[in-house]
Structures are given as structure tokens and as C-alpha cells.
Amino acid sequence: MRPVRTFALGTALAATLWAQQFQFNLDYLSSKASNSFDVSLNTSMLQFAARFLDTKDPDEAKVKKLIVGIEGIYIKSFEFKNPGGYAPADLEKVRTQLKAPEWSRIVGMKSGGESENIEVWARNEKGKVTGVAILASEPRQLTVANLVGNIDLESLADLGGHFGLPNLPKAPKKK
Amino acid sequence: MDWLEQELADALARKEPAAGFDGRVRARLHRGPRWLAAAAAVLVVVGGGEAWRQYRGELAKEQVMTAMRIAGSKLNRVQVQLKGTEQ
Numbered sequence: 001m002r003p004v005r006t007f008a009l010g011t012a013l014a015a016t017l018w019a020q021q022f023q024f025n026l027d028y029l030s031s032k033a034s035n036s037f038d039v040s041l042n043t044s045m046l047q048f049a050a051r052f053l054d055t056k057d058p059d060e061a062k063v064k065k066l067i068v069g070i071e072g073i074y075i076k077s078f079e080f081k082n083p084g085g086y087a088p089a090d091l092e093k094v095r096t097q098l099k100a101p102e103w104s105r106i107v108g109m110k111s112g113g114e115s116e117n118i119e120v121w122a123r124n125e126k127g128k129v130t131g132v133a134i135l136a137s138e139p140r141q142l143t144v145a146n147l148v149g150n151i152d153l154e155s156l157a158d159l160g161g162h163f164g165l166p167n168l169p170k171a172p173k174k175k
Numbered sequence: 176m177d178w179l180e181q182e183l184a185d186a187l188a189r190k191e192p193a194a195g196f197d198g199r200v201r202a203r204l205h206r207g208p209r210w211l212a213a214a215a216a217v218l219v220v221v222g223g224g225e226a227w228r229q230y231r232g233e234l235a236k237e238q239v240m241t242a243m244r245i246a247g248s249k250l251n252r253v254q255v256q257l258k259g260t261e262q
Binding site for chain 2: 050158
């Protein structure tokens, strides 16, 4: 019975790792964090969740439209009471997995006296974007995300603004 | 008494029921029809399954919404910064 159970567990783990495009290995931070969010949603779970999204709700309708091209969402986010809850090496372990030629950093942002750092990486396969990685760190917050599939970044960013942050003014059209 | 009368008398004679017969009849009367119990069990299973499915669905929806909120807010921060740099 034990080998069967081990095989089943191994298969499930392999399926998760296969779907996720890089490993987080940050579970040990959960015990240090005051708040944490950990989500692993594969294609079937996303399709299942989509059935419960209400198109009458504007936010849910947008999310329902967005997740059509997404094959998986994997996010770990930690909030710490005090700065120094995580080490820069924790993030570096994730970053080193994002290697060329598949991965390329499309944007890196530092703000708030360089205390806030956000990197967005895109995964290209045969000329198509097949995934996005987001590494975001603040003194008391660490977030790592992997969105697998065809992602409309602009719509997602707009949704982020709509959810709580100010929406951007529309960019002037180029003449 | 000829043989026919004798047979009739035997057939119609009062017979005591087997031991426990009374108890079995009473128990059966209290138990009610079996199909009712089976139907109730099916209803409980189906209803419970549907409630569980609904619960899992709502949970998955909340996870998707929170995940989108987190990822979207980070991208929005970048977008705001980029627009600020452009202007």
C-alpha cells in the first residue's frame, strides 16, 4: 500500500511542478509571517472557479474574461510585522531560476526610496508568451507569482487599479 | 367424524404463532417503509454533495479574486510608475 501512496503523491507533486514554471521554495517563511496567502490553481480549478464568477458583478466579469487564457495561477505572498522577515537570498533563489532564453525581465521597478521593488518577467516559448513571473518585495512584504498561459497584462494591471489602487489616466494616443 | 371432517378440523384449528412473532410485527410497523429510508439517504448524499460543491466553488472563486487582486495591484504599481516616468 505504501509504494502506491508514494507513487500517487509523487505524481500529484510532479503535476503541480509541471504546471508551475518555477519553484518558489518559500514555505518556511509562513511561520515567520504575520499574514500569508498561498494559492495554487491549475486549469481545472480555474475552470471550476469560473463557473462561480458572477458576470453581473463588474470585477468578477473582468476576472472571468481574463482567466480564459490562463492555465494556472500560483502565488505566495507574505506580510511580516517587522522589516527583515525575509532575506534577500530568499528572493534570489527564485530569481536564479528565471533564466534566458525562456525567461526575460520585461520590467523592473524601484520606488519609495528603493524600498519597494517589483520585477516582471515573461516566459517565451516559440515566440509566444506562455507565462509571467512577478517578484515584489517591500521591507515587510514579499510576493512571488507565476501566472501560466496567455496573460493580458494590461487588463490585469487595470484590474489591479480598479481593485484598490488608483486607475491610470488613459495614455494619450500617438499621432 | 369421517376423514374430511378430521382434515377440516385440523386445518382450521387455532395455532399459536412462533416465538417472537408479535415483536417482529410491531418492530416492522415502527420501522416504516424501506424505500423511504433509502430515498432520505439518497437525498442527504446528493444534497450534501451539492452543498460541498458549492462551498468548494465559492472558495476557488475567492482564491482567484484574491490572486488577481494581488497580481493586478503589483502590475498596476509598475504601470503607474512607468506612466510617471514617461510624463
